[in-house]
Structures are given as C-alpha cells and as structure tokens.
Amino acid sequence: xxxWSSAQYLKFKNQRTQPAIDLAKRIADKKPQTxxxxxxxxxxxxxxxxxxxxxxxxxxxxxxxDMIEKAKTSCPDAKFMLCDITTDLExxxxxxxxxxxxxxxxxxxHRTLIPALFGKLNDGGVLAVQIPMNYNEPLFVVxxxxxxxxxxxxxxxxxxxxxxxxxxxxDILASxxxxxxxxxxxxxxRMPSVEAMVExxxxxxxxxxxxxLDEKKAAELEAEITARAAEVYGRxxxxxxxxxxRRFFFLAENK
Numbered sequence: 001x002x003x004w005s006s007a008q009y010l011k012f013k014n015q016r017t018q019p020a021i022d023l024a025k026r027i028a029d030k031k032p033q034t035x036x037x038x039x040x041x042x043x044x045x046x047x048x049x050x051x052x053x054x055x056x057x058x059x060x061x062x063x064x065x066d067m068i069e070k071a072k073t074s075c076p077d078a079k080f081m082l083c084d085i086t087t088d089l090e091x092x093x094x095x096x097x098x099x100x101x102x103x104x105x106x107x108x109x110h111r112t113l114i115p116a117l118f119g120k121l122n123d124g125g126v127l128a129v130q131i132p133m134n135y136n137e138p139l140f141v142v143x144x145x146x147x148x149x150x151x152x153x154x155x156x157x158x159x160x161x162x163x164x165x166x167x168x169x170x171d172i173l174a175s176x177x178x179x180x181x182x183x184x185x186x187x188x189x190r191m192p193s194v195e196a197m198v199e200x201x202x203x204x205x206x207x208x209x210x211x212x213l214d215e216k217k218a219a220e221l222e223a224e225i226t227a228r229a230a231e232v233y234g235r236x237x238x239x240x241x242x243x244x245x246r247r248f249f250f251l252a253e254n255k
Contacts, residue, residue, distance in 0.1 A: 005207075006042040006069075011199055012200055015187070016044065023129075023249055027097065032053055037059065037061065039062055039103020039106070040062050040067070041067045042074060043072070045060075046060040046078045059080070061092070063082065063084045068081070086113075089117070094120050095121065096125045098120060098125070100129045100130070102131070104131050105161050115176060118252060123254060125253070126253050127250075129251075130247055130248070134244075139233075140205075145228070152217070154212065169248075177255065181251045183248075183249050184246060184249065186247075187245045189242070190243075192240060194226055197229060197233075198222060200243070209221065
C-alpha cells in the first residue's frame with residue numbers, strides 16, 4: 001500500500017484543517033489538562049488544539065512515520081508518538097479531551113472503537129470526533145465506478161473506509177452517555193480545476209489504489225478518474241469549481 005505523504009496531504013492544508021477548527025470551537029470553554037489528538041497527521045489539527053488549550057499537555061498520535069515527523073516540526077509545543085490505536089490504545093492512559101479529525105474512517109470496527117475511546121476519558125472528559133461522510137459527492141461516485149472496473153485488478157481489499165450509518169453512532173453514544181451531540185456540515189471548497197480535486201483524493205482515499213499499481217497503470221487510473229470527473233462537474237462563472245464535502249461530527253461527555 002502506498003504510504004501516507006504529509007506533502008500530498010498538506011496541498012489542501014487550509015481546507016483540511018477548517019473542520020478541526022470548527023470542532024475545537026465547540027469545546028473551547030473546557031479547561032482540559034490533557035488532550036489526545038488521534039490520527040494527528042502532519043500536526044495541523046494538533047496545532048489547533050494547542051492554540052485552543054495552550055495550558056494543556058497535548059499529545060498527537062498517528063500510525064504514519066512521515067506524518068509524525070512532519071508534525072514534530074510543525075507543532076513543536078506538543079508531544080507526538082507513532083501509534084496504532086487498533087493495538088496500542090490500552091497503553092495510552094486517560095485524557096480530559098480525546099479529539100479526532102478525519103481519521104477514524106480508516107480504523108475498523110467502530111462499534112468497538114468508539115466505546116474504547118470513550119472509556120479512555122477522565123471523569124467529565126469529552127470525546128470530539130469528525131468523520132468525512134462524502135460518498136455521494138460526484139467525484140467519489142466517479143472514483144468508485146472506475147475502481148470497480150475489472151481492468152485494474154482490484155480485489156476490494158484496498159478499500160479501508162470503515163464508517164457506519166450515522167444512526168448507529170447515535171445508538172453507540174446513547175448507550176454510554178446522556179451528554180452527546182451530533183451534527184453535519186457541508187463545506188463548499190473552491191477548486192481551480194478538476195485536476196485539483198483529484199489531487200485532493202490522491203492524498204487520502206485514492207492513495208491505496210494508486211499504491212497497488214505500477215507507475216504507468218497508476219497514471220492511467222488517475223487520468224481516467226480525472227476525465228470522467230470533468231464530465232460531471234461544471235465551472236462557476238469565475239471559472240472555479242465547487243467541491244462539496246460533507247462531514248459528520250459528534251461530541252460525547254463522560255459525565
């Protein structure tokens with residue numbers, strides 16, 4: 001599988017960070033002493049948490065070495081650790097805030113994961129999560145259509161998205177606390193071209209598919225997705241494109 005690239009991911013740093021800013025604002029009145037950023041990536045979300053809670057001990061964890069190394073340089077006031085929460089969660093201790101921005105969709109078995117994260121909260125602690133839920137956006141519909149074609153030889157094992165229906169998150173949270181909140185936001189990202197949209201997904205969900213192909217075949221796959229996406233997206237009057245991105249949020253308090 002193609003490794004995570006902080007450079008590719010950060011091509012759209014502002015757009016990827018805005019949901020973390022919006023989620024952090026919802027808990028800005030808290031006074032945590034300890035904060036854990038699950039799936040911190042290159043440290044952009046961790047920097048948001050450090051600005052929001054300057055007196056807190058903030059720890060960022062990620063399973064990508066490249067992401068952790070970038071995070072250490074971009075947010076030196078926080079602590080960063082290489083960590084896989086599917087195996088290492090029990091060793092992390094407890095926190096006043098556990099935060100995750102656009103990470104948990106890569107982690108399997110949310111029916112077990114969400115309660116496990118909730119169980120790592122101190123009394124009065126808050127679990128704050130944002131998960132992309134953008135599968136009906138035309139770009140992703142086109143992408144899935146292309147990836148399903150036999151000529152690429154994909155087996156289905158490349159796909160790692162692990163989200164549940166939103167109603168299931170409601171039921172999971174309700175079984176552990178009466179103090180939770182769920183909402184969605186759709187971000188309208190300005191894009192200069194369809195090629196830019198494909199650059200976006202190359203840093204996330206298209207990454208494992210490109211990594212499974214040789215260089216020539218990967219270029220053909222990228223070109224095919226770009227060509228088909230160009231057929232379904234129209235330019236705005238100023239010649240830009242709108243890339244809609246639906247995101248699902250929840251807060252749950254251990255109280």
